[in-house]
Amino acid sequence: MSEVIGFLLLGIGSGALISGVGMGVVLSYRGAGVINLAVGAFAMLSGYFFWAIRSGEFASIGTVPAVVLTLLFSALLGVAFELLVVRPQRSATPLAKLIAALGVLLALQAAVILAFGQSAQPQPTILPAGNVIIAGVPVAWYNFIIAGILLVIAVVFMALYRWTRFGLGTRAAAENQAHAMFMGLSPNRLSLANTVLMTVMMGIVGLLSASITEVDSQTLPLLIVPGLAAAMFGRFTSFSVTFVAGVLMGMAESLLLYFSTESWFPTNQGGPIPGYDELLIFIVLVVAMFLRAGKIPARGDVLERRLPAAPVPRAPVRSALIYGAIAAAALYFLPGGFRGALITSLISAILLLSLVITTGFLGQVSVVQLALGGVAGFAVSHFATNFGIGFPWAPIMGVLLAAVFGLLCGIPALRVRGVSLAVVTLAAAVAIENFGFGNTTWGGGVTGSYVPPPSLFGFNFGPNASLHGLDGIEPSPLFGWFVLIVLVLLGLFVCNLRRSGLGQDMLAVRANERAAAAAGINVQYTKLLGFTLSAAVAGVGGALLAYNYGSITADSYDTITALALIAFAYISGITTVPGAIWGGLIFIGSITAYALQDWFGIQGEWFTLIGGLLLILTLVQRPEGVATAMFYGPRPSLRALRLTRRGGGPPGGSQIADRVGEAKVAS
Amino acid sequence: MTALLQASGITVSFGSVQALAGVDLDVRAGQLVGLIGPNGAGKTTFIDAITGFVPARGRVMFDGRDISAAPPHVRSRLGLARTWQTIELFDDLTVHENLAVAATRPTVGSSLGELVLGRRQRAEQHADDAVALLELAEFAGRMPSELPQGKRKLVGVARALAGRSKLILLDEPASGLNTAESLDLGQRLRRVADEGVAMLLVDHDMGLVLNICDEVYVIDFGHLLAHGPPGDVRRNPAVLAAYLGGPADAAQQLDGETAASSAERAGEAQ
Ligand SMILES: Nc1ncnc2c1ncn2[C@@H]1O[C@H](COP(=O)(O)OP(=O)(O)O)[C@@H](O)[C@H]1O
Ligand SMILES: [Mg+2]
Numbered sequence: 029m030s031e032v033i034g035f036l037l038l039g040i041g042s043g044a045l046i047s048g049v050g051m052g053v054v055l056s057y058r059g060a061g062v063i064n065l066a067v068g069a070f071a072m073l074s075g076y077f078f079w080a081i082r083s084g085e086f087a088s089i090g091t092v093p094a095v096v097l098t099l100l101f102s103a104l105l106g107v108a109f110e111l112l113v114v115r116p117q118r119s120a121t122p123l124a125k126l127i128a129a130l131g132v133l134l135a136l137q138a139a140v141i142l143a144f145g146q147s148a149q150p151q152p153t154i155l156p157a158g159n160v161i162i163a164g165v166p167v168a169w170y171n172f173i174i175a176g177i178l179l180v181i182a183v184v185f186m187a188l189y190r191w192t193r194f195g196l197g198t199r200a201a202a203e204n205q206a207h208a209m210f211m212g213l214s215p216n217r218l219s220l221a222n223t224v225l226m227t228v229m230m231g232i233v234g235l236l237s238a239s240i241t242e243v244d245s246q247t248l249p250l251l252i253v254p255g256l257a258a259a260m261f262g263r264f265t266s267f268s269v270t271f272v273a274g275v276l277m278g279m280a281e282s283l284l285l286y287f288s289t290e291s292w293f294p295t296n297q298g299g300p301i302p303g304y305d306e307l308l309i310f311i312v313l314v315v316a317m318f319l320r321a322g323k324i325p326a327r328g329d330v331l332e333r334r335l336p337a338a339p340v341p342r343a344p345v346r347s348a349l350i351y352g353a354i355a356a357a358a359l360y361f362l363p364g365g366f367r368g369a370l371i372t373s374l375i376s377a378i379l380l381l382s383l384v385i386t387t388g389f390l391g392q393v394s395v396v397q398l399a400l401g402g403v404a405g406f407a408v409s410h411f412a413t414n415f416g417i418g419f420p421w422a423p424i425m426g427v428l429l430a431a432v433f434g435l436l437c438g439i440p441a442l443r444v445r446g447v448s449l450a451v452v453t454l455a456a457a458v459a460i461e462n463f464g465f466g467n468t469t470w471g472g473g474v475t476g477s478y479v480p481p482p483s484l485f486g487f488n489f490g491p492n493a494s495l496h497g498l499d500g501i502e503p504s505p506l507f508g509w510f511v512l513i514v515l516v517l518l519g520l521f522v523c524n525l526r527r528s529g530l531g532q533d534m535l536a537v538r539a540n541e542r543a544a545a546a547a548g549i550n551v552q553y554t555k556l557l558g559f560t561l562s563a564a565v566a567g568v569g570g571a572l573l574a575y576n577y578g579s580i581t582a583d584s585y586d587t588i589t590a591l592a593l594i595a596f597a598y599i600s601g602i603t604t605v606p607g608a609i610w611g612g613l614i615f616i617g618s619i620t621a622y623a624l625q626d627w628f629g630i631q632g633e634w635f636t637l638i639g640g641l642l643l644i645l646t647l648v649q650r651p652e653g654v655a656t657a658m659f660y661g662p663r664p665s666l667r668a669l670r671l672t673r674r675g676g677g678p679p680g681g682s683q684i685a686d687r688v689g690e691a692k693v694a695s
Numbered sequence: 696m697t698a699l700l701q702a703s704g705i706t707v708s709f710g711s712v713q714a715l716a717g718v719d720l721d722v723r724a725g726q727l728v729g730l731i732g733p734n735g736a737g738k739t740t741f742i743d744a745i746t747g748f749v750p751a752r753g754r755v756m757f758d759g760r761d762i763s764a765a766p767p768h769v770r771s772r773l774g775l776a777r778t779w780q781t782i783e784l785f786d787d788l789t790v791h792e793n794l795a796v797a798a799t800r801p802t803v804g805s806s807l808g809e810l811v812l813g814r815r816q817r818a819e820q821h822a823d824d825a826v827a828l829l830e831l832a833e834f835a836g837r838m839p840s841e842l843p844q845g846k847r848k849l850v851g852v853a854r855a856l857a858g859r860s861k862l863i864l865l866d867e868p869a870s871g872l873n874t875a876e877s878l879d880l881g882q883r884l885r886r887v888a889d890e891g892v893a894m895l896l897v898d899h900d901m902g903l904v905l906n907i908c909d910e911v912y913v914i915d916f917g918h919l920l921a922h923g924p925p926g927d928v929r930r931n932p933a934v935l936a937a938y939l940g941g942p943a944d945a946a947q948q949l950d951g952e953t954a955a956s957s958a959e960r961a962g963e964a965q
Contacts, residue, residue, distance in 0.1 A: 337838070338787055345813075521810060528809035529801030532788060536796045539785040546746060546779075547797040548771035548858060 034165025035286040036279045041171035042240055043278015044178040048233035049248075049255030050262065050270040051182060052226050057264040058189070058202055059222020060114045062125040063447045065252055065454075065591075066132035070109075070227050072248035074102045074234035076140050079151040079243055085144070091154055095235060102231025106224035114223055115216065116648045122447045123335070123393055127598055128647050130591055133252075135640025137245050137588070138633045148244035155239045170239040175275060177236065181229060182271040189267070198222060250587075253458050254309045256451050260316040277312060281305045296467050303462030310459035317444055317452055336652035338388050338535060338603035339660045344523035348516050351609075359508035364501030369622035371491075371508045374515050375576060377612025378569035380597050381515075381522050381605065385562035387594075388603035389531055390555060391538030393450040395590050396437050399460040400563045401570020402585030404430040406465060408571045409477040409580060419482040427567035434563020438556045457587045465582035476579040482510070490575055503576075511572055518565055519605045525561070526605075534558050592616055592636055595643040601653025610655035697759070699724045699893050700775075700862055704753035705744050707737070707917075714740040715917040717753065722862060722895055727888040729908035729925070730897045733937065737917040738897045739780055742864045746770055746777045758861060772800065774861035778851045778868055784839040790850050791835040794822035794857040825853040828883060844871045849880070862893040869900045881907045905929060913937075 049068050056064035078098040080086040089097070109132065117128050155173050159166035189195035197213035234248065241247050254277050262270035287293055288300035295301060355374070359367055379401055386394045407426030411417040417425070440452050465471035481490020488494070489510050491503035525531040533554050536544040541551050574580050594602075596615045601607020614620045616635050624630040650657050698721035707715040715737045722728045732738050744751035747767040755763045762770050776797070785793050798821040801809070826832050829849045834842055839850060848871055855863045865884070869877040877900055885907045888894050898904050904911060905925040912922040915937040921928050928934055 335787075520813065524810045524813040527813070528806060529795070529799060530806045530809070532792050532796050533801065535787045535792075536785045539787045540783050542748065542767075543779065543783040543785065544796075545767040546748075546771055546777050546783075547854065548768050548800060549796070550768045 030163040031165055031286065032163075032283065034163040034167060035282050037162055037167045037171065038165065039279035039282025040275060041168070041174045041278070042281065043275035044171075044175040044271075045233055045237055045240065045274075046251060046254045046258055046277050047182070047271040047274025048178050048229065048236075049251045050258030050274045051178075051185065051267055052230050052233070053252075053255055053259035054262055054264055054267060054270050055185070055222055055226040055229070056129075057259070058198055059226070060118070060125070060219050061122060061202070062114065062117075062129055063122065063256070063264070063451065064226075065126065065129045066109075066136065066249075067226070067230060067255060068252040069133045069136040069249040070102070070105060070230035071234035071237065071251070072243065072245065073105065073136055073140065074098050074227075074231035075151050075237060075243040075248060076144060076149070077101050078235055078238075079149050080144070082152050083149070091152075095154060098235060099228055099231050102227045102234075103224050105231075106227030107220070109227065110220045110223040113644055114219060118215075118219070120647065121335075123450070124647055126393070126447050126450055127594065128644050131595055131640040131643030131647070133249060133640070134588070134592055134595055134643070135637050137249055138635075138637035138640065141245050142631065142633045142637065146245065148242035148247075151238040151243040153238040154235055168239070170236075174236045174239065177232070179271065181232070182267045185225075185267045194218070194221060246588075250458070253306075253313075253455050257309055257313040257316055257455065260313060260320055260448075260451065263320050273316075277309065280308060280312075284308060296469060297473070301463070302466035302473075303459065303464070306455075306459045306462040310455040313452060313455045314440070317440065317448060335387070335391055335538065336601070336603050336656065338526065339656070340527055341523040341605060342660075344520055344605070347606075348520055352512060352516050355512050356509060359497070359505040359512065361498050363499045364497065364503070365622060365626065366619060367497055367501075367505065367508060368491075368503050369617065369619040371503060371511055371576060373612045373615065373618040373620075374508070374511045375569055375572045375612070376593070376596075376615040376618060377609045378511075378515050378518055378572065379566055379593060380600075380608035380611045380615075381518055382562045382566035382569065383594065383597045383602055384522055384605065384608050385525065385534075385558055385565065387597070388607075389526065389534040389538065390558040390562075392441055392446070392555070392559075393594065394437065394441075394453045394559070394562075395450060395587070395594065396453040396457045396460070397562065397566040398570070398585050398590035398593055399457045399464075399587075400430045400434050400437070401566040401573060402460065402465055402580075402582075403433050403570065404567035405479070405570040405574035405580050405585065406471055406477060408574050409472070409479045410470065412480045413478055418480060419484055423482075423568070423571040426571050427564050430567025430570065431560050431564040434566070435556060435560045437563070438559030441555050441559060442552050454587070454591075457590050461582050461585065461587055465585060472579075472581045472584075474581060476581040478579050479574045479577065481578070482507075482575050491578065507575070511576075514568060514572065515609075518568065519609065522565075522605050522608075530554075530557070589616065592639060595639050597653075599639065599642050599646045599654060601656025601659075603652065604656045604659065606659040607653045607656045610658075698722060698756075699726075699758060700745070700895075701756040702741075702745060702753065703756075705741065705755070706752040707740050707744050707749055713917055715744065715751070715914075718914060718917070718919050720895075720912055720919075720922075722893050724861065724893050725888060725891045726910065727885065727894045727896060727908050729904035729911040730895055730914065731899075731901060731904050731911060732914040732920075734899075736914045738914065739866055740917075741914070742777055742866050742895075742897065745864060746775060771858065771860075774859065775864070776855035776858045776860035776862070777864040778848075778855050778866055780866040780870070782847050782851050784847060784850055784854070786838070786840055789836055789838060790831060790842070791819075791822065791826070793839060793850060794825055794854050795819050797854045797858040798822040798825075821859050822857045825856040828856065828887065829853045845873075845876055848872060852880075852884075856887065856892070860892065862895065863887075864895045864897070866897050867899060868896070869898050869903055877903055 052067035053064055056062045056067065078094055081089055081097060082094050113128050113132055117125050155170040158169045160169060197211055198218050200211055201215045201218050237248060258270045258274035258277060261273035284305055293300050358370060362370060379398060382397045386392050404426035407429050408422045411422035411425060437453060437456060441449050466473060481488050481492055489506040491507045493504035493506040495504050495506050496502065497505045533549050536547065536549055537551050537554050545551050577584055596611045600611030612618060616632060621632060621635050700722040702720045705715050705718045718741060730738055740749060743749040745755055747765060747770050754761060757773060757775055785796065798819055826835055829852060831849060831853055834846060839847055848868055852868050869880055872880060881903045884894060896904055896908060908925055911925050911928045913920040913928060913934045920937055921931045921934050
């Protein structure tokens with residue numbers, strides 16, 4: 029049992045990397061009010077840069093100059109991030125800032141895959157090798173070095189923020205930008221300095237990580253999830269708490285790894301159950317949220333922009349008939365590859381419709397929707413293969429199951445909202461993907477889980493149905509028409525929702541929870557109902573996706589795709605049905621992506637890259653989304669309207685008190 | 696006759712600050728009651744306490760029920776509406792939708808009908824009445840943020856009216872309105888009260904409150920200073936001292952206001 033101590037120490041190094049990412053999150057929040065999902069991706073980019081200039085990919089220079097160049101590169105990265113993303117978004121809501129950071133994450137990931145490929149690269153380490161035997165376990169020295177370096181960084185940041193003019197200015201600006209200006213400090217420069225500090229520190233994290241992991245497009249970017257949990261413990265402001273929380277999380281993960289070899293540890297197919305550490309991080313995050321999230325300080329920025337307007341749909345039935353007829357014809361006449369891509373687009377549109385309900389109407393960002401679709405998808409697969417239950421009962425039960433999970437995911441939304449909710453659902457998505465779908469018993473494992481084609485009374489209308497399109501190639505247009513009918517019905521459903529009393533209640537809750545309660549709306553009930561409805565819609569999408577693939581794995585519903593879904597929803601318009609449908613038509617794997625690949629040989633990764641960049645641009649230029657703007661005409665007053673949101677009136681004492689009250693109710 | 700609202704011993708503390716210290720206040724059906732006091736006296740906090748937006752000690756009886764522990768939306772559904780000093784409209788809904796939200800609660804049945812068949816089933820008579828009363832018809836299809844401040848205030852009042860409420864607590868509805876608008880609002884409120892809807896009017900505009908209210912309460916530093924018919928309150932020395940600093944010029948000012956407003960009333964009668 030004394031090995032336990034050794035294993036705890038083994039986790040210090042990776043724990044300190046979590047701390048590093050967590051402190052990057054804290055820096056971004058203090059400096060710019062961003063919950064910065066891209067922090068880990070900056071570390072990844074610096075890691076790749078170092079590898080590229082050391083290994084001969086770009087150059088092969090010595091360690092010391094390479095380190096210096098990498099840190100310089102990180103600083104430049106910070107300047108670019110500040111000028112292109114942070115500054116244009118300064119007056120945006122915290123949620124819009126988070127979405128912009130999401131765009132950066134997706135773009136950086138896609139960029140490194142395009143530049144260096146999918147496979148991990150052996151980044152040369154800069155730390156000395158060698159072990160020390162502690163309690164019978166050989167513990168590598170680098171664990172202590174990494175933890176030591178990040179501890180020093182944490183202490184320096186604490187001192188910097190507590191005692192220097194820069195730190196005091198940043199703190200003043202976080203509370204009230206006008207205060208900082210009175211102090212004679214430019215908020216722009218303060219923000220720039222914070223951002224560059226952050227990217228340089230992430231450069232260091234990227235360099236140090238070489239001892240623990242190879243550099244690839246997933247590991248460091250996804251370190252954001254435990255990093256966010258650590259930062260949440262530190263209320264997004266405390267470097268010391270964040271540092272300690274990160275190290276402890278690394279140690280706990282290492283301990284779990286040790287336990288996973290014990291005989292009592294739950295197993296799956298001979299190995300320890302997959303995804304247990306993602307589950308651990310999720311649980312830690314939920315605990316952190318319940319203990320600390322209510323106390324995260326709000327930032328007093330000068331202006332505030334809200335979610336784009338959700339206009340009432342015009343003549344939805346007519347649009348459904350016209351566009352439905354066009355799509356139905358296209359499904360028959362288009363050649364096979366295009367037909368398949370169109371079917372994927374229609375299914376993506378259904379998944380996007382679920383985001384219209386949660387984000388567009390309820391105003392909450394939930395990353396977990398695709399995973400909820402996966403719940404339905406795997407349910408369809410397992411009902412069929414384990415119990416012989418097929419269409420329509422398997423998808424119906426799957427959708428109900430997704431709705432129940434959606435209800436459960438809605439419960440945190442009663443306590444936290446906005447960025448905190450986005451963070452929790454992100455961790456939930458990662459946990460469901462790895463712990464749920466990675467498990468062969470109730471998920472698909474790595475080999476996948478078979479999904480029999482849908483058929484009713486012996487009549488198969490799956491992708492392999494006997495009726496073929498004009499060119500005689502699968503997938504069958506029958507399946508496409510089936511998907512199209514479902515999409516049309518759900519689209520009309522969401523249009524009706526917008527016009528219904530329930531939908532108005534949702535928008536009232538989205539606009540102002542206090543006033544909604546004063547108008548007699550049960551805010552909690554409305555939110556839970558919204559999350560449940562949205563999960564059911566996502567469940568339909570997930571079940572159709574399962575039928576479309578015929579065999580599903582955890583990757584079919586992975587978190588990065590879920591994040592990309594949110595990005596495309598925003599680009600196209602997250603508040604309207606046309607936004608969802610056009611979003612489906614341009615999403616990854618969509619007919620647009622297929623056409624670009626087929627005609628111009630443009631790879632799918634370009635899509636994510638362009639999607640990420642477009643997202644940042646959309647948030648600044650067309651926050652209501654491109655398709656929404658197109659369909660609901662120019663709304664010239666929109667911008668003016670956002671700026672005057674709170675109305676005029678002198679900021680008297682009791683108005684400030686009212687705001688304090690609002691902040692209290694909001695927490 | 697028992698009062699519609701009976702608030703007794705309402706006490707609210709924010710940390711060490713006691714914003715309200717044992718305030719008693721009654722409103723009877725159809726009555727228009729004023730609540731005045733200097734800035735920071737605790738008027739908004741009182742409305743928050745009655746409507747359930749701050750934790751408060753004491754007892755709130757409404758329409759024969761003890762609602763002290765009920766959450767805000769339950770109090771609202773019992774017929775207790777309010778407006779906000781900071782207006783707080785639903786910025787994402789049109790003016791008409793703002794009122795419709797308050798006018799009806801969707802039920803499972805009505806929601807199913809609306810979602811599946813796409814029919815609108817909300818009875819919006821009350822929303823329309825409120826629009827008519829406050830002459831907001833031309834703004835019904837607009838977004839709240841496109842309206843000038845004064846109209847936004849009116850939409851807030853209309854939303855409270857649309858909720859079929861028995862009692863409406865109005866937090867400074869006349870602030871931000873000019874004198875003519877404020878007088879006009881006062882007359883409309885008086886008319887609503889005469890139709891049987893009780894109101895508690897919190898305002899800075901002493902002229903407005905003293906002229907249209909049946910009864911007036913005065914608070915300062917969370918304590919009840921005085922209450923009674925406007926005529927008595929106007930002459931109460933404690934009120935004069937607290938509200939306007941010195942008794943002499945305060946009395947003068949109040950008398951001035953009274954003179955001005957009786958002239959207005961006379962004008963109105965002609
Ligand atoms: N949420 C709050 N937290 C702390 N103090 C508050 C809060 N709300 C009001 N107060 C304080 O309570 C007192 C009464 O405020 P308020 O009811 O807004 O006054 P009024 O509406 O009469 O101007 C003031 O001293 C105010 O600062
Ligand atoms: Mg007030």
